[in-house]
Amino acid sequence: MNNRTLTFREAFNEAIRLEMRRDPLVIMMGEDIAGGAATHLQEKGEEAWGGDLGLTKGLVQEFGRDRILDTPISESAFIGAAVGAASTGLRPIAELMFVDFFGVCMDQIYNQGAKLRYMFGGKAKVPVVIETLIGAGFRAAGQHSQCLYSVFTHMPGLKTVVPSTPYNAKGLMSAAVRDDDPVIYFVHKVLLDTSGPVPEDNYVIPLGQAEIAREGTDATVVAIGRMRLFAEQAAETLAGEGIDVEIVDPLSLSPLDEKTILESVKKTHRLVVVDEDTPRCSVANDIVTLAAQQAFDYLDAPPRTVMAPHTPVPFSPVLEDLYVPGPAQIADAVRAVMA
Amino acid sequence: MNNRTLTFREAFNEAIRLEMRRDPLVIMMGEDIAGGAATHLQEKGEEAWGGDLGLTKGLVQEFGRDRILDTPISESAFIGAAVGAASTGLRPIAELMFVDFFGVCMDQIYNQGAKLRYMFGGKAKVPVVIETLIGAGFRAAGQHSQCLYSVFTHMPGLKTVVPSTPYNAKGLMSAAVRDDDPVIYFVHKVLLDTSGPVPEDNYVIPLGQAEIAREGTDATVVAIGRMRLFAEQAAETLAGEGIDVEIVDPLSLSPLDEKTILESVKKTHRLVVVDEDTPRCSVANDIVTLAAQQAFDYLDAPPRTVMAPHTPVPFSPVLEDLYVPGPAQIADAVRAVMA
Amino acid sequence: MAEIEKEKLLWIYERMKLIREFEDRASKLFAQGEVPGFVHLYAGEEASGVGVAALLTDEDFITSTHRGHGHCIAKGVDVHAMMAELYGKATGACGGKGGSMHIADVDKGMLGANGIVGAGGPLACGAGLTAKVKGTDQVTICFFGDGASEQGTMHESMNLAAIWKLPVIFLCENNGYAQSTPAYYHCSAEDIADRATAYDIPGFAVDGTDVFAVYEAAEHAIARARRGEGPTLIEAKAFRYYGHFEGDNLSYFTEEERERNRQRDPISKFRERVLSRGLLTEEELNAIDERARQTIEDAAQAAKEAPYPAAEELFTDVYVSYP
Amino acid sequence: MAEIEKEKLLWIYERMKLIREFEDRASKLFAQGEVPGFVHLYAGEEASGVGVAALLTDEDFITSTHRGHGHCIAKGVDVHAMMAELYGKATGACGGKGGSMHIADVDKGMLGANGIVGAGGPLACGAGLTAKVKGTDQVTICFFGDGASEQGTMHESMNLAAIWKLPVIFLCENNGYAQSTPAYYHCSAEDIADRATAYDIPGFAVDGTDVFAVYEAAEHAIARARRGEGPTLIEAKAFRYYGHFEGDNLSYFTEEERERNRQRDPISKFRERVLSRGLLTEEELNAIDERARQTIEDAAQAAKEAPYPAAEELFTDVYVSYP
Numbered sequence A, B: 001m002n003n004r005t006l007t008f009r010e011a012f013n014e015a016i017r018l019e020m021r022r023d024p025l026v027i028m029m030g031e032d033i034a035g036g037a038a039t040h041l042q043e044k045g046e047e048a049w050g051g052d053l054g055l056t057k058g059l060v061q062e063f064g065r066d067r068i069l070d071t072p073i074s075e076s077a078f079i080g081a082a083v084g085a086a087s088t089g090l091r092p093i094a095e096l097m098f099v100d101f102f103g104v105c106m107d108q109i110y111n112q113g114a115k116l117r118y119m120f121g122g123k124a125k126v127p128v129v130i131e132t133l134i135g136a137g138f139r140a141a142g143q144h145s146q147c148l149y150s151v152f153t154h155m156p157g158l159k160t161v162v163p164s165t166p167y168n169a170k171g172l173m174s175a176a177v178r179d180d181d182p183v184i185y186f187v188h189k190v191l192l193d194t195s196g197p198v199p200e201d202n203y204v205i206p207l208g209q210a211e212i213a214r215e216g217t218d219a220t221v222v223a224i225g226r227m228r229l230f231a232e233q234a235a236e237t238l239a240g241e242g243i244d245v246e247i248v249d250p251l252s253l254s255p256l257d258e259k260t261i262l263e264s265v266k267k268t269h270r271l272v273v274v275d276e277d278t279p280r281c282s283v284a285n286d287i288v289t290l291a292a293q294q295a296f297d298y299l300d301a302p303p304r305t306v307m308a309p310h311t312p313v314p315f316s317p318v319l320e321d322l323y324v325p326g327p328a329q330i331a332d333a334v335r336a337v338m339a
Numbered sequence C, D: 001m002a003e004i005e006k007e008k009l010l011w012i013y014e015r016m017k018l019i020r021e022f023e024d025r026a027s028k029l030f031a032q033g034e035v036p037g038f039v040h041l042y043a044g045e046e047a048s049g050v051g052v053a054a055l056l057t058d059e060d061f062i063t064s065t066h067r068g069h070g071h072c073i074a075k076g077v078d079v080h081a082m083m084a085e086l087y088g089k090a091t092g093a094c095g096g097k098g099g100s101m102h103i104a105d106v107d108k109g110m111l112g113a114n115g116i117v118g119a120g121g122p123l124a125c126g127a128g129l130t131a132k133v134k135g136t137d138q139v140t141i142c143f144f145g146d147g148a149s150e151q152g153t154m155h156e157s158m159n160l161a162a163i164w165k166l167p168v169i170f171l172c173e174n175n176g177y178a179q180s181t182p183a184y185y186h187c188s189a190e191d192i193a194d195r196a197t198a199y200d201i202p203g204f205a206v207d208g209t210d211v212f213a214v215y216e217a218a219e220h221a222i223a224r225a226r227r228g229e230g231p232t233l234i235e236a237k238a239f240r241y242y243g244h245f246e247g248d249n250l251s252y253f254t255e256e257e258r259e260r261n262r263q264r265d266p267i268s269k270f271r272e273r274v275l276s277r278g279l280l281t282e283e284e285l286n287a288i289d290e291r292a293r294q295t296i297e298d299a300a301q302a303a304k305e306a307p308y309p310a311a312e313e314l315f316t317d318v319y320v321s322y323p
């Protein structure tokens, strides 16, 4: 039954479950992902948490504490351990609870995990997955609400994916676990409770393949992660105005599916990029640059970007709601490139 | 005598010396910047190193060990200490020996130093300078040769500067020390022994102000840091072919002098951006995006970028020389936008 | 038991009660959907924050954690400004931009709650360095949790403070858990205080529910720091009444554990002590109870009615200047 | 003194000599401009790398540092491939892409020299985790310096290895300096081995110029690790003959210090011991000297003549696959 509905959280969890059943070399580690070692619960075979936001619920019951490892608050040590384990034969998944914490462990990710293979002349591989929460909307303030996937996308040796629906969340996780390179998998916290159809079989969505979320002819909107949902809302509004928008969801940021993006732009002649990350040195600017360099003669209007401002994420609900790009700004940007 | 000649290293050192004389609140810390605490040298008032590449030679003799502090190999602790000291009344300069080490201390830089002011609602300021070595050319391999200024430029709350000559190295350091925001000051190691005229007085080059390194009418080449020197060589060659290149050196990446860049592009109608950093989520793509969005109708050809490839920096001299963009590639890119 | 004059005893009790009232109220407001975000409550740990703050002036500094309300109140941050910050209102301590995890008051020496575990260590070294360079006798207290003791920043900071002889007291509040993970699982050391040997500095483990014990240990450490002899590590063993953050149902606590905790309540413990020793009277304590309740009541009311920040505030305070 | 059979004694001496010859040659080649980049030499520290490696098989792992030549040779990495790597030649251990600071040979369990101080700690935990999950008896040796002991990663790694009981031996090579900064300045602990108490694991400080002492300590630690009882911290106190990297003139060394170091030479020490005890003969040792000299001579010659990598190599090995 292909129209079974799951939440993003359930789809994510199911992918890990199926991959861990498939391959005994897959293990997982992170803070509270088993849910604390509180003995009275262990005895009852129960778990306390299953991860801060419940992403790993139930995994420890099925796979036990030898494969689902709670860690101390030592991101350098355990994410580096995942890298070291990957280069010696396991296929670890490590949870960096919030991407905002990359500042305490980035060396192990970008100088070790990403570069060992190159520096060793191809004589090593590092099949590790690091999954991490991103994004604003939780009133979690400046240090728990960033996107930051641009920083990881900048790094040679890393692959970066940003799922947007339960369906692609599952397929991209299976692909990431089976991939032989380090993959950083970004989960937007606001998407966790969204739901959609998810097949039961263990399918894979190849890394580096974008998805046409909506076919259209008048303007191309490239929208990353949660922004895809807002782009779809904006497209509805614009349809009412007779503007037929095509929405491209890259899914993978590195490798980036340049072909699909360029084909769409060459068809519509207009480009708007929507990205919740801050503007400087962003994936959005990569995509504008791609179009400006390789579809220059096709563009009928200057490409637009709809992004968060160059500010930290504010706590106050009224300010955070202004911080996050929304359907209205997307619609305005499309109208502007159509003008 | 305004035509006194200094090396980049000497100019950098002189700026710190003059600022430390000017303001007793300025202190400096880093690994081996005093030159080790070897007592027999202390007694003789001598220093051993004056920094890994001699940037801080002589400072400890003049200012003593209370203001020039050797540190353990604890980047999080001492760079965080510089941030904490800045927010409580000092104006510290901290040396992150090589920018490649940002992965062990980024949290203190981007989550603390960069955001305290915003998160505290403006009730703090963090006048800290972090100076760090960047760039390939030293056969220093994958973990000692990166640029990475794009990562810092991405972060709201940070200012980033990349000097290119002894003259602007001195003026930008004085400006950085006097600035009330966190400034990351990037020194390309290959530039240290280059020399040029440097006035003796303590002058300032305002942050956010680009420099027209060469006036021209046919094409705009925006070149960052060491790349400016290569752009100048390419411009000589092209002049011989009747192509009159204008070279813009941004000096500051955040804030970026968009006005000067746009004026040049609107004048020449052609843009080439030269950046030693890797291409994804780069400053170069920011500048292409700037032109594509705000000078779209002025561009007569697709903007080009000349950058390092999306690979780690290789050790082998033959490979590293291929890795670094050079005058020939810059000239080719300019010819291409002229065609 | 430490000799503490009556004025100070009254101050200590009032601060502890203010914290408890503030946290109980914050918990209700979160449950009612009045206050959003990640809210980490300090109830049960009042004795460590207040026991140390009793020895500080506004000139001294503290660095805090995600669980910072108690540290703020102990250091004298205005509870009205704090409550408004929890709401994200313009009248908040940070104008609503920081929220519970980033409350700060630099003028009061409170260098901020912090969303990053272990991040306070380096910042505390910096505040200590300022005092050392300026030649003042200011001290800095670095509060951190048992879980934070596994973060590399704390190791680096204690070593740096030790070799530079910085006037910093590292105060580890061991409440037995890092989120749902017990200290006996995440920490290899018997006592976290044992780690002082790694830096050749004094280390004490004290009952973090006994304000007199905390006060006594802190008194030695602070005096040592003011004399320029460097840092001390103090481990205060306590517990938390609430979940890791509001929304956590504490499923990992046993009933015995909850009961044991109730028996150790720092506020009841203080009351018994001062009453049995005749240091304070029922009337004095009850008056404080009533005042604390009223103060928090007013703060919550005022916060609820206060305005949200103006839209422009999104863009201000990123830089001092940015052309 | 540890009982070591003759075969092993000969092996130990040969490895130590190979390291010394390799480093002396590398120093000359750098001075002649033949070998570029940052080159950190191990001469003086041979006993620690070899004393531990004598107890390992190719199945066991080691993580190394920027000063990795000695660890590589001790673990059995081919010196021809190493020398070629220093030149950046196609025949190098990493095809010329890594250089001195990144020599690796995963098949030999050598997980790489490392340009980042302290980065080996987490990687070593990972190798230990692989052995634990797969249920093998492989051990991992994490070599790190005195300076690295101040890096947060080492603290986190020792705690993680302790609570997970990983088969990892943390071997701190204390040569007295981090670049030009002496350990007595950067390190607050009396002995770095004392830090074992912070993790409730065994800790030993040994004479790192005495291969027998290192062997003995490592024997206990490795047996413990293979039994699944977890990590051990060993501090081997030695010195380095050369500067921090080639080009450093050692101005921070006193003449007395240089003389003291010469008196502690690990290779002479070994010779005296085995000769005085009649375990090996002059002839046997001299034959090894000659063989080592010749091997390195040949390696240098071959490396000089080897081809550089092809231009395409710049773009290969970034990913296993990248559409």
Ligand SMILES: Cc1ncc(C[n+]2csc(CCOP(=O)(O)OP(=O)(O)O)c2C)c(N)n1
Residues within 6 Å of the ligand: A031, A073, A075, A097, A101, A104, C040, C065, C066, C067, C115, C116, C117, C118, C144, C145, C146, C147, C148, C149, C175, C177, C178, C179, C244
């Ligand atoms: C670097 C980092 N890692 C993880 C987290 C998520 N986190 C927030 S609080 C916490 C537990 C902290 O435990 P402890 O230090 O004992 O403080 P407590 O919550 O018990 O007061 C964790 C894991 C974080 N905020 N920062």
Ligand SMILES: Cc1ncc(C[n+]2csc(CCOP(=O)(O)OP(=O)(O)O)c2C)c(N)n1
Residues within 6 Å of the ligand: B031, B073, B075, B097, B101, B104, D066, D067, D115, D116, D117, D118, D144, D145, D146, D147, D148, D149, D175, D177, D178, D179, D244
């Ligand atoms: C994180 C990091 N910080 C600083 C450096 C620069 N650096 C390279 S080696 C070194 C000294 C290391 O000292 P130690 O650990 O004692 O090893 P030794 O050189 O004495 O063998 C330093 C500071 C680095 N490579 N990585």
Ligand SMILES: [Mg+2]
Residues within 6 Å of the ligand: C145, C146, C147, C173, C174, C175, C176, C177, C178, C179
């Ligand atoms: Mg705790």
Ligand SMILES: [Mg+2]
Residues within 6 Å of the ligand: D145, D146, D147, D173, D174, D175, D176, D177, D178, D179
């Ligand atoms: Mg050393």
